[in-house]
Amino acid sequence: MAKLTIPEDELMSPGHMGCLGCGATLAMRYVLKAAGRRTILSIPACCWAVMPGVWPNTCLQVPELYTPFETTGASISGIRAALDATGQNDVNVIGFAGDGGTADIGIQALSGTADRNDDVLYIMYDNEAYMNTGIQRSGSTPIGAWTTTTPVGTTGSWEKSPKKNMVAIMAAHRIPYVATASVAYPEDLIRKVQKALTIKGTKFMHIFAPCPTGWKMDPGLSIKIAKEALSCRAFNLFEIEGGSYKINMKPKKTSLKEYLFKQGRFKHMPEDLINELETDLDRAYDELLRLESLSLERAKVPDA
């Protein structure tokens, strides 16, 4: 029998309300496997606020605070302060919020938490829109995407502004650890959560989490599409530890168009827009490569 590559213990139960093939569900399953029972979660309004179930049910086997949409950052700072005040220093505090709740509405509270460098882990699971309320665009929605607030129809009002770079925003706060992860690579995701939880201060993780419902695709494709997102450079796997960049996977480049056209939300995209987006994504990847080599160079120079 093959050895399991991720912890066997399950802290997320079946019977939750996530859609078929939901990537956000897998993100939680893996995060809890990594963090273990001594964990308190704070979850704002988002799909994950609904997924644990209708009262009195819950699929989470750790305590969870259900917090207002814009307050995840403040709530985890508060939970940490309360734990400190009562002398409990062996508990992980994790904020678990969507991309809308992070890149848009919760960004102020999160920035405050990072500014104070409070000892918490903030996770943004990114399904690239406000899914829980029926697929509205967020700051994290990529160029070209259809959503109910960026309709296509005859006007071609698809998403026009680029995906907000939350990792860069959080790195600019100079917190000790910032990383991306994907539900298609649970071993890497779990290693990063475990590493983050050993570091004192504010840690931020951006987890790529396909949403078959909002992306208009076959639910059985969630993992495949997340792998393709990585190889076509729509999403990169890297970590920034103490300001040093490390790219965790550098797969051979695959076609962006193939990635896009597997999802109904992109199927109207004209060729020139796809090419523009591809140039943009390639440039972002090159920048990452440069940041990585700069970090390696810096590591070689002994401190003056």
Added chain:
Amino acid sequence: MPQTIDEIPPTPINTVDSKTVKTGGWRAFRPVCHYEKCIRCWTCWKFCPDVSISLGEEGPIYDYDHCKGCGICANECPVKCIEMVPENK
């Protein structure tokens, strides 16, 4: 308005494990494993969003009370030994 902490109504706390909620009824296609081909690599178990696969002697054991039939396990299986069978068959 409550004036003291004791007057604030208690916060509702969810305490019942969602295992009691049967989501198997959402399923249109049922995963079925052909055990003779299974190599027990547990890729299906790793990627199931509904925690509906356990590790059996011969291969995955499905929890049909909860599996929603998303098809991820069948797509990710490296030896393609999981078949998605329509529920009406």
